[in-house]
Amino acid sequence: MRWLAWVASSLVVVAMLSGAPARADDGYDLWLRQGDTPAPDIAAVRAGRVSAPVATPTQRAARDELIRGLVGASGPDAPSAVPDAGDGALLVGTPASSPDIAALGLDLDGLGDEGYLIRSVTVAGRPVTVIAAAHDVGTLYGTFAFLRLLRTGQPLDALNLREAPRLQRRVLNHWDDLDRHVERGYAGQSIWDWHRLPGWVDPRYTDYARANASIGINGTVLNNVNANAQILTPMYLDKVRVLADTFRPWGIRVYLSARFSAPMEIGGLPTADPLDAAVQAWWRGKADEIYARIPDFGGFLVKANSEGQPGPQDYGRSHADGANMLADALAPHDGIVMWRAFVYSDEEPVDRAKQAYNEFVPHDGQFRDNVLVQVKNGAIDFQPREPFHPLFGAMPGTPLMMEFQITKEYLGFATHLAFKGPLYEEVLRADTQVRGEGSTVARVLDGSLYDDESGGRRLTGIAGVANIGTDRNWSGSHFDQANWYAYGRLAWNPDLSSRDIAEEWTRMTFGNDAGLVTPVVDMMMVSREAVVDYTGALGLHHLMGRGHHYGPGPWVDGGPRADWTSVYFHRATAEGIGFDRTRGGSDAVSQYAPPVADLFDDVERTPEAFLLWFHHVSWDRPTASGRTVWDELVHRYDRGVATVRGMRATWEGLAERVDPARHAQVAAFLAIQEQEAQWWRDASIAYFQSISQRPLAAGVEPPPQPLSYYRSLAFPYAPGDTQ
Template identity: 80%
Template sequence: MRRLRAVATVFGLLALCGSPLAQAEDGYDLWLRYAPAEAGQAGATRVTQLAIAQDTPTQRATRDELLRGLQGLQGQAPATARDADRDGALVVGTPRSLSAIARLRLDLDDLGQEGYLIRTLRVDGRPATVVAANTDVGVLYGAFAYLRLLQTGQPVAELDLREAPKLRHRVLNHWDDLDRHVERGYAGQSIWDWHRLPGWRDPRYTDYARANASLGINGTVLNNVNANADVLTPMYLEKVAALADVFRPWGIRVYLSARFSAPIEIGGLDTADPLDPAVRRWWRAKADEVYAAIPDFGGFLVKANSEGQPGPQDYGRSHADGANLLADALAPHGGIVMWRAFVYSHEEPDDRHKQAYTEFVPHDGAFRDNVIVQVKNGAIDFQPREPFHPLFGAMPKTPLMMEFQITKEYLGFSTHLAYLGPLYEEVLRADTQVQGPGSTVARVLDGSLHGQRLTGIAGVANIGSDRNWSGSHFDQANWYAYGRLAWNPERSSRDIAGEWTRMTFGNDPAVVEPVVGMMMASREAVVDYTGALGLHHLMGRGHHYGPGPWVDGGPRADWTSIYYHRATPGGIGFDRSRRGSDAVSQYAPPVADVFDDPDRVPEELLLWFHHVPWDRPMASGRPLWDELVHRYDRGVATVRGMRDTWAGLDGRVDAERHAQVAAFLAIQEQEAQWWRDASIAYFQSISGRPLPAGIAPPAHLLAYYQALEFPHAPGDTR
């Protein structure tokens, strides 16, 4: 991934000849920098020989990655061969690809098709490290794992590691349109240059695949869930096939978002009714066409009957009818359907929190075996904090996959530092209690709770054409954390933060410890300054940029802020208790009982489930109004502290990246203060309560904040 962009041939030659010409740390290399190891870090683990087969594209990709990594980390690349004939060898392959591994008779049976073993032992009498797996892709993952150990300064003299992914389908969802616009994208244009494909295969596509393979991500949905049917036409399938060719050596399958009305829009039919024989024939023929172009095509992702998208309910059919239509077309080819459960309608008067559960639970067990229902982490829409979605645990006969959002639609776009690992971990460890304590969301996903074999997870990508991929250097950590948790949902988000920091900024404890501290505090800071205690959906209309707790009116109530906070002079919060919308009853009884009781519900979710008086006493001893104001202030103070911490790292982090992060933290503090001031001004106008003693008033009157407009904020829907 480290590619010198020489502006003249002579500079490129000087660099290749070992010139001291410095490369800028612009973030392009992500966590695969392979910077030289600190003194003494790798001295006892030097690899002198790489024994590896080079017969397949994946084997060659693995070889090249190891040579690249070892060259960077050691300062010298090892010799390559098919057999280990010297001390310090790294022996990499499968029993089929390398005779040296076959002779070891390693126990690989429980590693499946993607797992790997890394072990220090003797090969033909010589000390060596072995990376072995059942398949080339498993070997590739093991090679990245070995390089990760070296990058993070871990001891590798006596290794005995066995790892296999806990989830089968580990997918990125790109909300990218065919014109390169990215819905909720904050890092430039789409990286897919559809106009130049298939003739121009940008090297960036390979670097994208390398980065994903390093995390074990094995699938990518190339286009927006608000799909354009044109992507299924022959012209675009040729372009998709070109991307699939690039990704294949890295173990990545391509998927497409399918528009449910495609039989009408590109097929010439007058209906898309899933029970219509002509529609069924059309989808079967389309699946045959797709697989003729892309033999390892993964399948379809579908958003249907949500936010105005077409779907089976347009014809009086169910979600199961619609999903099974596509599943039957894909089944002969081994493809799957990922059918999104993000459904809500303005025609439905019930609490939006309840609608997905209401629509899907009655169809539990009615979906085909190759359908997996994709459920957002919470029931509203990727808010900075939500309770886990009630569908998790409620459909034991249907495989469910998680949908996380990596792009920060509601957490400050790309300029706010908000490490999402703790958010992901909070949801994955949440206990559904459907089979007693320990029935975690992670166990729903990995199939262990209900015996599901089809398992998966999806993350809405934050990747764009910006040189640093994600718009912000720290937003790379969210892509990284998603991938590591997709492989193993039980990992610690703090451990992942430390790993990423070491790979991104180096192993200096004076850098690692404060950076990890910043990261672990950052998401809670955003919760504090955008709306703590269970407040949600308080952002500006449409673009979702900045505070808008006053947003009202428009085409539908559940696109407004007042629908969710329901503030009155007497109190605040959405009553989802058994006395209100009764959303709590969609959870298992032990969870429902806790959520239903304002004295037992966690304070961070109080206003999500209850409408309570402004003077309600809180755990701190403060009344709710004072506590809310305190949380707003705490969020701003945390960001100010992050700025100070980062300033103290000047000289320990390269100047280019340090400067951008410093500038973005300054933006974040300014905008956190804006959120704080605008929100306090609005809620004070409703509550009529004075500010607590010692609290500074907002900088402006409420009318000032309400008058601000941002018609060209990035990532807006169209």
């Protein structure tokens, strides 16, 4: 045990050397980087200080991660095998893979397939750290958890950790097209090189799997929800098989987005009607074909009857009819359907926020047991802030799957620092009150709110829309890696604190120097609120440019449909601003449980963060600060810019504590963010002042350009554009 203690203490001492910058880093290693970790004598490992089985690919993956993490060695100098030594400093395995683990008689009940136990025990008078699980993948997760403790400088004595994931399916959704374009992607091309697959398997695919496994993600949807039916053809299924084989040792299943009209487009059928016997047979055959190649295939993600995508409503059928048809095809293979609830009609609705509820609640309880209805965190579309989606309190008979966005479609793409952990935490902790206080969204997702009715644990899951691409740092910027990390950690345990997650990520990414950790975490924790402030506070939403969603566009109107415009949502007039969703307006509030509906319906009690989401109010209405709505809105715009300016100053002061390459890119991106925050502020004030006709308060700087200037700006090739 002395060797392990030496490794741990050395790591902490080196990492905490005040003012000592880490080695140059391009961000490729994410939060798994070794930094300046010293490499102790490899012979110590060979001598039996680590006992870990290597009989299966997952066992080997866990062993290799442990060696990499403890020794900081890779390549030809790393040990190729570790001897079984029951009295080793670290003992890793399952009762089936390790007689030494079996002999300890540890209580592994209730850990399921993926849970683990990390415990300090005594074996033959010697202290031993045990990482044990019922299944191999649990030991892999336990290994990463142990290394997380090590890398963040946590005490390693007297360990007694017992963890299992709260949600079963923890999935990344890649909005990647077969031509390698990434919809709403800001980190280069798709990492899936379809043309070279299956012959060339990029080593990056293994690194991708490692990163996901390290935070407990166990599934990946490879292609865009706006699906191309070609992904289901034999040529592409052979490519998917190779990816599945690569990911399998890391506990990751592959899923595919299925185009509902595939039986017509690649199957030659005249219809895709889910109640048609030939269509049902085609999907059963396609499922058999997939599982013959990929026995652990996860299932299908489906976007149907939304934004022009085909679906069951084309044939007068319901979402339940469509989902159940696919579920029946997958059920013999233990596959699932993730059916998206992001739907709204091609005709202008009374209130777009209401449509998903209206279409899905009547079918509550009608979906097959292997269907998850995948619901965005809010009813509009991944806005910087939205109230929780009313469906989370309205479908007790149907398992619901959260859909978060990791990519920052509305929070500044890759260049703006916007840590989304607080956004995820805010939604997960939101109280639906459908069964009284404490009926949180997290409890809806994990099934605990309804377990007493389901006769056993229901299917559970969560999805995150990825921003992963061919950029060396994976996500376009170093700080965007934190959103991937935070999503994975909260998918495993929705009750974690976003601040604690930010600190974990910072320590693993930049080191344990207290002079760096505290200011970086403070920056991260104010960053999302800053974006809310400078893009539209007080509940304003959907104010971005058309199509590409880049930059401010509160003036956007016209086009093919009203609910793709900004003016539809803010409804600003000379008298006031905001969307009236009260019982006297669109009545969207009534889709919530009565206590929540009453809160949102009352303009005096509605949280100020959602004031203009639920109420159309006078520009002159007083806010909590004593300022009018107009003056408060301008104040928030200024506050957002000031927060970004403060983040820039903080980061500049850390130049001696961060390697030059990463420091330089973050500094450049923060400069872009300040410039664009100022642009958002100026353009928005110019527009809303033209509507409100209110003067600016004393001391407030007017926009430097007229409104016509801001309206004239065009960005036809902005990244992530869908047009």
